[in-house]
Amino acid sequence: MFIQIGVLMLYFFYEKLAIEARFLKIIAPVLLLFLLGFIGTIFNSYPIYGFIKDIFHFSKPIVGLLIGFLFYKKINNFNLFIKTIVYCGLASAIIHFLVLIFMGNIFSGSVDAIREFGKDNFLELFALFFLLSYSYFQKEYLLKSRLLTRVIVFILLVSNVLYFSRTMIVVALVLLLSIYGYTVLNKKTIRFLGLFITAIALFYGYLYTVKIERNKPGMEGFLFKVKIAPAELFKTKIDRENHKDLWDHWRGYEAKRAYALMQENPSSFVFGTGFGSLVNLKFKAPLTGEKEGIRYISELHNGYMYVFYKTGSIGIIILFLFFGTLYLALYRKHNNKRMILVFISGIGLVYVFTSLTITGIYNGRDVIIFILGGLLYFERSSVFVKEIEG
Template identity: 50%
Template sequence: MIPKKYISITLFVIVLLCEIYLPSYKVNFALQFLLLSGLLLTSNITISKRIINNLFPLILIFGIGFLGFFNSKHNLGFIIKDITYFLKPINAIFLSYLLFKNIKDVSLFLRVILFIGCLTAFIHLFGIFILGDFANDSINNIRGDFGLDNFIEVFAFYFLLFSKKYFGKSLVENKILQILVLGVLLISIYLYFSRTMLVILFLIGFSMLGYAKITKRTLVFIGFSVAFILLLYVYLFSVKLDRNSKGVEAFLYKIKIAPEEIFKTKIDRENHKELWDHWRGYEANRAFELMKENPSSYIIGTGYGSLVNLKFKAPLGNEDMKYISRLHNGYVFVFYKTGIFGLILILIFLIRLYLKIYRFNTNNLNQLFVNRLISSIGLFYLFTTLIISGIYIPRDAIIFILGGLLSFDTYRKSTDKIIEQ
């Protein structure tokens, strides 16, 4: 008879690979929802108060979303779509939590993520160098054909890099193979040409080294980092970069416009160059303008099914859309749908994840590692919520890592101490 833990691991791997490679959001959500329902109905599983407490802000946000649409008549299809958006992270965390709850082996969980990260990295590089034309393709074509990002590879990289420090032995014990795997992951991460992935690569490393905890050492490190970023932008604004160029110059142009892409809201809609370079800001501004028309939306949001009127048909995805349901800026998205209470709750959820770095047992390096990982994911979502919807993006594999890690979160206030690492 197959041990239950291998069944759980197999299901987990299938769910994550589907999340990464299966393009249908509806199919993925249905698969995950049915699997969670099956686990709850067929298994003798107890759900701890700790996981309910961790998820409580998300559960409240989900409930608030039902308030706003009572004030307006929204399309049923868009109501259902929004409900699934806000239910998906709760469902995903519960699912991965339950799959690993009874395994009690953190290193096994990390090996599973490392396996998935290595597999996707090899597939990515095979596509670029064997199936594609890397020497002649533009960055946009490479990203369009072989993937915009894959954050699991970033986490897999750090799982392998830090495993010996926290577990006494590496997830890959052969030194040469370990270096090879780290190299493959790092090359694959870079060749996504994703600004977000590069920021996350730095941010997770920053956190895993202990710098996310505010100390004098951290402040000095942050100071040097800010100085480096300022010098980088001084350089970027001192040279002329063509937005239509190929290769590294195109990537540097995207880095150059990144800050104003998010925050600039006064945009000439007729100037297509300016519009697409600042699309996130334009979306957010349109949401704020619509909320002004209904002041109660600032409190309880516009509710499930509400749409943002772009005032023109924009070529988004495979079709032209004048009305959109989800925004790139996740904070604005939550605020638009659930009001100020929803915005406060999502911040509470993410900050509580980050604060895990302040809680660990001095005698338990495994728990220290788990807490730093959870804290790193909190930082990950604090950043990605600003630009790619965070936990509410339709395709997100990291939320499953979070659920698995929460099953190993054995924090006890009475036994934990604050120490410097």
């Protein structure tokens, strides 16, 4: 956050402090969520460290959107925007390979060993989809060399697979469905989604009928994590003394503790508990690598419960309005900006899902927010439209 704020300060040092009103209208929901966090704090007393931490945390999507919007407004070149994401993703993939070769154990066959130095990377995933879909939307190739394009696609594809991330798989499916128009609600997509949901249900039915053990090498260990994913999110009846049960359903346990604390103060259901509030886990959990562990946490994996805990039901409504506004971009009739609108809408759906698993827009390592900021500039820029038509 300090680096991001420093980048913004550097930008405003050289450029005029001018932000368009229409952009402020777009990001109004995250601004309102930021302001809502102060209401709960007014009625409670919290340690200053937690208060400051939450301020930075809730300002993250605001800063990220500003950086993406303002820097690409200055550059004003959509082709360069896409190339920037692709080449940054390529650099990240190469670093990923080097880390796995020299620091990890890529040849062990263990999914956990391979994932130790990389849980997910959405920069690489978006780089791959931008590169693959550019010619589909823009009717021209992003890179002049077809050989270079194939090499970059191969590197990005292999690197993405080696993350073995359940969240990345779902995000990839959402982007793929968005690109080919299956996220627009009509009779065709409803039938397709029905078949897709049936296939997922059959897949999970199969997983629950076979014995899959945890910590097994290869795909079995990964399939075990896929198998427990739904229960990990939603199961709340957890035996805290049973460590396997606890860690397999940690996200549900966090949410359960947060909700229990809100019940002690009914007003928090409306305005939240505010910035600086902590969730009492009722035991010292080994979450930070320290021997003693920590009993109180500020952030939750479940982004909906996190926003609800901090800003109440008002905050949840605002969050869904923000996601809904992004998703509805797909319904705008603007052929020249079709790729932009599809990815804005796709990101809205991506955040609907990632808010369940990795805190969504409030994830500390989220890079999608910078990409969204750039896309929102090109979606709103009339100069950009003239450049395409010319």
